[in-house]
Amino acid sequence: MSAERKKKDYYEILGVSRNATQEEIKEAYRKLALKYHPDVNKSKEAEEKFKEITEAYAVLSDPEKRRQYDMYGEEGIYSQYTQEDIFRGVDFEDLFKDFGFDFSEIFRQFFGNFSGGYSLDIEQDIDVSLQDLYTGGKKQITVSRYESCKACNGTGVEKGSRWITCPVCKGSGQIRSYRRTPFGTMVTVTTCQRCMGAGRIPEKVCKVCNGTGRIFNTAKIEVNIPLDVQDGERLRLKGQGHYLNGQKGDLYLNVHLIPDLRFKKDGYDLYSELEVDYLDAILGATTKFLNIDGEEIKIEIPRLTQNGDTIRIKGKGFPKPYFGRGDLILKVKVRLPSKLSEEEKALLEKLREVNRQHLQN
Missing domain, CATH: 2.60.260.20 (Urease metallochaperone UreE, N-terminal domain)
Known part of the structure; x- marks a missing residue:
């Protein structure tokens, strides 16, 4: 057991002596935490190192926990405190408020909620x-x-x-239970259920x-x-x-x-399809398109528009962070008739003949 305690030496982990002051412990932890914070250090070892130095600081920064650790080692800490108890009372947010990191989320992921x-x-x-x-x-x-x-x-x-003092915990907000172990008398600390840790009741x-x-x-x-x-x-x-x-x-x-069945997003641009009658694609036309927000947009279809061509409508895409919007980009899908009347057949045959004569000349 002694070899295991030596391997996990909280003083060694923080790089301070056993008689280090609270300010020295605090400064050592700040430097190491900023070095191994997951937002800064992406290595696989950084997360475990961050957990290790944080546990060391939580113990050594608390006078009572530090005294227990100095007397009994890490077994004394683990037998007396739950993981939640180890970190309770340490104001990590205040410790790093000037560095711009969201340490509360990191501690929530690594160690759980301490409320x-x-x-x-x-x-x-x-x-x-x-x-x-x-x-x-x-x-x-x-x-x-x-x-x-x-x-x-x-x-x-x-x-x-x-407000009056809680009669159960006598104002401490905690319930302590004592038991004897080979390492001495150990204390288990839990939150008072009567006052929910407040130490007082109305x-x-x-x-x-x-x-x-x-x-x-x-x-x-x-x-x-x-x-x-x-x-x-x-x-x-x-x-x-x-x-x-x-x-x-x-x-x-x-x-x-x-x-969405009709629309897709790429960056700040909005994409969709526009069905166009084959005659409108050939001759050009004006049509309307129902946008994603219900707005009817007037669309000008150029003459001789091909199937698969795109029409870009400026400023009708997604809003940009500061000002302006992306574009609405419509891919043309030329719609051919499923059947023709006799009159339409005759007119198209005449058009084909005119087209052939044009190509021969």
Whole structure:
């Protein structure tokens, strides 16, 4: 066991001495985290290294966890704390707020959610059509979630009442259980279920939310969908998840692009087909085309238009990020008649004869 503990030495992982100050530990972790962050380092080893240095920092930056580690090694940490407990209390967002990285998403993927064991995030699917993107990338969706109770402003306390210390955890927000092991007395820490980790409870609870500070509601949210969104992409709406104890989770939307039978998208251009009567293709004509948003567009068909030719209508494609739109590109499909009247046959025969004479001259 001692060899295994030496192999996973938190001080060695961060490159600091065993008597390093909190500031030295913090600075060492910041440098290593920025070096191995998955957005910066794409190597296969970077992800495991990032997890390793983060666990080391979570332990050594907490005086109580560090003391337990110094006394009993990593076995002492694993026997006393769950993975959630190891990372609880470390403000990674504040630690990296000046670097422009979204560390919350990375920690969510690697280590799970640390909001007292209760996930405040919501995940659901969203169907996106080409029409949604064409009309500006906005779509209204319905989300069922816990929201802050308006009657008590999310406190759970009846107006005029006050907060009192939780009688179960005595204000700590945690329940500790002790047990003896070969390494000494170990402590298991769990979230207090009475106060949900807050350490206090209302003397008189709000009658609307029964003291929870939140109510279940179905909300309508307008989503801004990126114009270059891909099928299977995951969109994050910060603060649109469940509410609990003054905190809001995030809403994650799994995008499903709905195929369109008439239209296709390539970049900011919109593609479709335009059926043209064979006589209009020969002689030229004016026709109308029903665009994806229901607009009727006037189309000028040039004389002697060939099957497979394209007609480009400027500014009728998808909106661009800052200004302007792409183009609507129509591929001509010349429509031939399935049957002819006697009069039409006679006229076409006469036209063929004229064409032959023209070619001979």
